[in-house]
Amino acid sequence: MRGVLLGRTVVIMLLAAAPLRAQSQLTIVAPAAPGGGWDQTARVMQRVLAKVEPGTSVQVDNIPGAAGTIGLARFVQSERGNPNALLVTGLVMVSGVITNASPVSLSDATPIARLTGETEVIVVPAASPHQTLGDLVEAFKKDPGSVSWGGGSAGGTDDLLVRLLAEQVGLPASRVNYIAFAGGGAALAAVLGGQVTAAVSGYGEFAGQVAAGQLRPLAISAGERIRGINAPTLRESGIALDLANWRAIVAPPGLSDAEHDALIARVTRMANSEAWKEAIGQNGWDDLFLAGAGFRQFLLAEQARVSAVLQRLAATDAAGPARFTLAVTPTTVPNATVVIFGLLVAGLGAARLRVHAPAVSPSPGRRMAALLGLALLLQPILLLTAGFVATSTVMFAITAAAWRGVRPALGTTAWDVGVGVIFATAIFFVFTVGLGVTLPGSSLFTFPFSLP
Amino acid sequence: MADLWLGFVVALQPINLLWGLAGVTLGTAVGVLPGIGPALTVALLLPVTYGLDPTAALIMFAGIYYGAMYGGSTTSILLNTPGESATIVTAIDGHQMARNGRAGAALATAAIGSFVAGTLATLALSVTAPLMVRLALAFGAAEYFALMVLAFVTVTTVLGGSGARLAGWVSLLLGLVLGSVGIDGLSGQARFTFGIPYLLDGLDPVIVAIGLFAIGETLWVISGGPGEDHVLPVRGSLWMTREEWRRSWKPWLRGTAIGFPMGALPAGGAELPTLMSYAIEKRLAARPDEFGHGAIEAVAGPEAANNASAAGTLVPLLTLGLPTSATAAVLLAAFQQFGLQPGPLLFEHEPRLVWGVIASLYVGNVMLLVLNLPLAGLWVKLLSIPRPWLYGGILVMASLGAYSVHRSAGDLLLVALIGIIGFVLRRIHAPVAPVMIGLILGPAAEQHLRRALSISQGDWSVFLTRPLSATLLVAAAAIVVFGVSRGRPAPGRIEP
Secondary structure, three states, X not given: OHHHHHHHHHHHHHHHHHHHOOOOEEEEEEOOOOOOHHHHHHHHHHXXXXXXXXXXXXXXXXXXXXXXXXXXXXXXXXXXXXXOEEEEEEHHHHHHHHHOOOOOOHHHOEEEEEEEEEEEEEEEEOOOOOOOHHHHHHHHHHOHHHOEEEEOOOOOHHHHHHHHHHHHOOOOHXXXXXXXXXXXXXXXXXXXXXXXXXXXXXXXXXHHHHHOOOEEEEEEOOOOOXXXXXXXXXXXXXXXXXOEEEEEEEEOOOOOHHHHHHHHHHHHHHHHOHHHHHHHHHHOOEEEEEEHHHHHHHHHHHHHHHHHHHHHHHHHHHHOXXXXXXXXXXXXXXXXXXHHHHHHHHHHHHHHHHHOOOOOOOOHHHHHHHHHHHHHHHHHHHXXXXXXXXXXXXXXXHHHHHHHHHOOOOOOHHHHHHHHHHHHHHHHHHHHHHOOOOXXXXXXXXXXXXXX | OHHHHHHHHHHOOHHHHHHHHHHHHHHHHHHHOOOOOHHHHHHHHOOHHHHOOHHHHHHHHHHHHHHHHHHHHHHHHHHOOOOOHHHHHXXXXXXXXXXXXXXXXXXXHHHXXXXXXHHHHHHHHHHHHHHHHHHHHHOOHHHHHHXXXXXXXXXXXXXXXXXXXXXXXXXXXXXXXXXXXXXOOOOOOEEOOOOOHHHHHOOOHHHHHHHHHHHHHHHHXXXXXXXXOOOOOOOOOOOOOHHHHHHHHHHHHHHHHHHHHHHXXXXXXXXXXXXXXXXXXXXXXXXHHHOOOOOOHHHHHHHHHHHHHHHHHHHHHHHHOOOOOHHHHHHHHHHHHOOOOOOOOHHHHOHXXXXXXXXXXXXXXXXXXXXXXXXXXXXHHHHHOOHHHHHHHHHHHHHHHHHHHHOOHHHHHHHHHHHHHHHHHHHOOOOOHHHHHHHHHHHHHHHHHHHHHHHOOOOOOHHHHOHHHHHHHHHHHHHHHHOOOOOOOOOOOOOO
């Protein structure tokens, strides 16, 4: 009787949750954590699209990791043929695909449009002897190692700019003493404190200090001068190079031509709206809108340029002589720890063998723990196939049952399942409806009733 | 001070009080929910606040930030599931206190300690911000590395406690190995990733902590490892006893003193001050052997340090426009959305806004204390849930926490594997806390070392010729030489 009641509760809850799926939905995947440029682009698009297409509900999904290549791989695989999904991408992903040896590249997605860009700027502290880019480049050519360049993560836009600059002035890219920091903020602190000779980052990161006169901008990487920035371009300074930290939108592979054109039209309409222009100004981005075939060509050119410099860099890194004596290479510390760890474990194991601990026969508790451990290992698969509520109910019940298998406790397994369903459903609603965080749950709700 | 007065005039306007209250309530809620950190919440709310007055929106965001710091400790103490990296250390002894029936006291010392630290650190923020900035900028890679050495030397007290010193080192090295997984930040080279894209970004400390603490402990308890079930009903006073007050106030102050300056360092982070506070409290404690088994100092100190460092991160954010944590980065984006450029000129151009936000932090701390002390009584009731369901709930919340950090099923597999490792470590009587120390400090120390050597072009003398770095290294050496006799293990206790 009780079981029937519980079962009925479950069915009613599932039915109540079924209409959760919205009709006209567009998903924008930001392949980065909240707060960064890709995430901001996605969220500004979300806001603008709400005005331009009032009927559409736009959802932003963050899939961070490995310069966006994890988000790209998942997007290309799981959204194939979906005309209602977009991915934010940019220059950093182009190099991320190469440095991370990602099996999926941007060529696997469908290009839609380039949206915005930010110019890079090379700065020195106000007290630095280098007054112009010419001064800095001269010092760099004389003794490349003595000029340290601070910037964001290795392989990112800042790194690329300095390597390209080195090649332009006739030095191999590997001679750059590039100091990678976790993001532009840490690089800013390093250059303000005079820890590095110069720093490279998006202009926005340094704008406050430039305005306050604490940093001197030597050159910007944009092709032309930008209003409000009192610095020459690289070309004006005699270096034939321009680079923008551009951001763009791509769609999944496998779209029909009509679907492809429709998406380009939608994004174009958005990019031409007043709200979008206003948002671009607010965030200090440059409007670099370029759609369709033009963007496809631009993407190919950027891929070629970036992979060329990275390949030359990798080649010289592998063949080059040791730059420093007593060097700590990227592998020194990890290898040393693994060796010491191995020795310690071996030592501990030997000590244990000598003590000769009596073999303990597996107790019921040990068996229950093993059962639960197995369930935990299978949980990811269950979550992706059966959804959050079912998975959590199962895990809840297994844990409770494992507990009960060892010692006496109140309740029965039927109760465990009932409490688990209520608990899991409540959490599901708090997260998806209350907080707008997606859990793999809609698949559960559609699964038994196979709604479209 | 006139500026601060102006700030209070702004912050005490009824509408701003309301936004502040909304922020701290929301912050406490997201702090309690696993895997939903303040960064994600502020990012989710950014588009909503677009039409709002910037001062009101920023007061709310600052409230969320502080509120999440309060709320995060709750899950650490009750469920052994840290919600964010700043509360990882709290879980070590906080949950043991809960199992000893002192959950109320643990929550209270966390809340009051957070209030004390938050208020003092906000005071420090309004008085010493320009000075702190100069100190922060003097920290280069060499200084950071010296600081890491000092941290390592201090925290080695956490390694043992019983005869099983060697086991503590095994845990530490395991943490170091786990910490070096992923793309090397300096060269972009992948290490120990075995061609698995998931591993490229390394292992998230929060996920490892959830696995080690929540999952590992659940497996251990179910296997009957600790003998009888130790979770005692709440005993004694629900609040702190006189003895617990006496043991808490000094750690609160010390935690504040450690947390605020480290939070202000551009590469300090929230984990380092909490770890340092834990280690220092253990060194200074009358009974260091209680650490790991529910010592109130080990909750009071780190909780104070964590809140003080949250105030510290506002120093570089407001004065330099320099975000030093994920939440600060999102706050920076919020400033920019409103067309404000944090930096040296912000104080001059927008004094009402800056001082309004700072004053609202004082107000927010009072609100949080009023909100959290009664809540502690409510949370403690959670522990009277029947054991099978309590552990079922812990397991589900831990899995959800692991999943929702990056919304990746891979994290669930990782948390299961780490949970099993946590079980094995408990089985061989190795302490689990050193794994977290290695995981957090190891990669940071290595990066700063290589960065310093790269800037100096391979010259190792840089660590000794720079005065600040040399001072820190001398302090570390002094601890090694003179501090060995302190914190000698009491015999006969088995590590958790």
